[in-house]
Amino acid sequence: MLQPSQRGLALPPSPYRRLTPYAEAARQRGLTVHPLNIGQPDIETPPAMLAAVQQADIRVLEYGPTAGTLSYRRKLADYYQRLGLSVTYEDVIVTTGGSESISFALLACLNPGDEFIVPEPFYGPYTAFAVSTGTHVVPVASHLEQDFALPPIEEFERKITPRTKAILICSPNNPTGYVYSRQELEQLKDLCLRHNLYLLSDEAYREFCYDGEFTSALHLEGVDEHVVLIDTISKRYSACGARIGALVTKNKSLRDVVFKLAQLRVCPPGLGQLLAEAAADLPEDYFDHTKAEYQARRDLMVRRLRAMPGVRCPLPRGAFYVLCHLPVDDAERFAQWLLEEFQHNGQTLMVSPAAGFYATSILGRQQMRMAYVVNQDVINKAMDCLEVALQQYPGREE
């Protein structure tokens, strides 16, 4: 019998997909299912960015440069410089989405069998990235009671082995919405310097911080050789389908390796790069509108959640997710029940049970993630449903 590879069979399926058939069935029964489960923004892609593609004069859609077009890399460097990061175009390799940037970082920094430490809960697919690159996720638990702040640095230290090669963080965090402070990042920096580790920093949600400043790993000083920035335009400009990201590092020898990996796919998508490059021409206050909208949604969702008995909800200071505690026996079972057995005025909601964001299976059993990527009217309707559902759910547990 011809079998797929063991590593292929070992790949976990996306934690986001398990409930999809139940949602489809609910819709077929005529229910409105409010989709709070995925991070697909409803904010429109800036028309000026789409216009840049649609008005481009293209005769042959040729291969582009492996590291991305020079003009786009320069504009990205300008963007980083405006954030106070000393990045030049040479530090930037344009990737096919943030996902390719994650793959490149793991392949370039870690050998098969090596480990990277991640605060959990974390972006679920990191586990599958580890399997596909032959590496291992080592989780350190952060806690809802502490708003999912960075766990004590001693807990990272305790997990370090001779195979540990990197710390991977995501800030603002998916799924928790936590934004690491300057002080927390300085602790990580010291740790990476002390143990000679890479600091991989996934900053996909950088522009969405609602309270206080954002600190990038590239803001840290004296750690240039260690920092690898993972970036994407997907959330920033509501352009998930363009598949344009970036890997940024001041470490030249690492960049040379990433460049060789990038040569394998010749170049990132050409049309998407045209779109991304046009972001440089957006008005300076572009993010203000988007941020104000997300912040209003966040405030609404958190206010509604906190008014529900037994629900505990930290204030997420960035990204567009809420990770909250529910008074239920099992969030996975509750999420499925919402789709299979519940309705309120012909409506229900789809959420992400938090188990998919934890490597340690006992954690997060009573937690779920919701994305506020729908408008306030829909958020209110979804919260109405949730409020009633928590009263009716047979598995309620304080």
Added chain:
Amino acid sequence: MLQPSQRGLALPPSPYRRLTPYAEAARQRGLTVHPLNIGQPDIETPPAMLAAVQQADIRVLEYGPTAGTLSYRRKLADYYQRLGLSVTYEDVIVTTGGSESISFALLACLNPGDEFIVPEPFYGPYTAFAVSTGTHVVPVASHLEQDFALPPIEEFERKITPRTKAILICSPNNPTGYVYSRQELEQLKDLCLRHNLYLLSDEAYREFCYDGEFTSALHLEGVDEHVVLIDTISKRYSACGARIGALVTKNKSLRDVVFKLAQLRVCPPGLGQLLAEAAADLPEDYFDHTKAEYQARRDLMVRRLRAMPGVRCPLPRGAFYVLCHLPVDDAERFAQWLLEEFQHNGQTLMVSPAAGFYATSILGRQQMRMAYVVNQDVINKAMDCLEVALQQYPGREE
């Protein structure tokens, strides 16, 4: 010291790039450098395909489905069916270029340490794909004197070990232009059935066969579980920059694994898929024009090469490359000399020394590849240069 991973350091750089700085220097000295070194077609991307993107009504450029949009997968299945392949949309996973399809195939079929056998010379980056997926290329030599036909099947058989999991072929072949016959494919099929191997078939140049029929690995009967088709629109529609390819297999369990790999990057590029989908609306005779143009170029280049003393040139029956024997000591040295020390009426040419297409380093030392992706006027000028260069080159060797 913080080092990149061993696998990263072990990655070979692209064989196509080594000569680039010399070409740039030659251009800076004012020379015209005819680029016969890469497979970037000069044929225009069909305007109707570009128009499909440019006229699309897009409000939010959202994530698409992981396996590609249903509409595009259906149209691709229609395309394959017109070729006589019994492919349904369910067998198709749209990928980010042919390169992602190669990566997925190797990750899904082979474990780290496993081997795949490839007739050499072969598409250079296969070696780096092997390194990045932790697998090994095992070459079987094909020979210029036999027009690079499939080596005797016994030579494949001799290379099979317990770690062999697949045979990888490319037909029409890059770099040789050879098109495997039905009979040769039947031999490979029997081999794969006998030894329980996958047959990975890279058919990027399928539409460019100038003499006789093309047989796809998916035309073979009774071997559905074994065949994985690697495809791309890059060459077919002169749309290399779109980064749209496909992995096609009737093997359901393998497809499930590929789907999990594909989930990591969420979806293939959205704009590129719109472009690719519009290929279905091209007139039926679209390939006739392109093929006629390539065939005329091939005939011209081969005629010119065969008129040069000491040059031996098989007739490539497909793709758009010529791999020929030169009367030189070392094609690598000759290619560099062309750029550094030679000129003819202010012109020279850039070629690909064949060493980059061989895993066995002693082979191909006197061979080079040229792509006929420039017009006939340029081909004539480049051949004029080559003719004179071969007379002047100090390292001439019969």
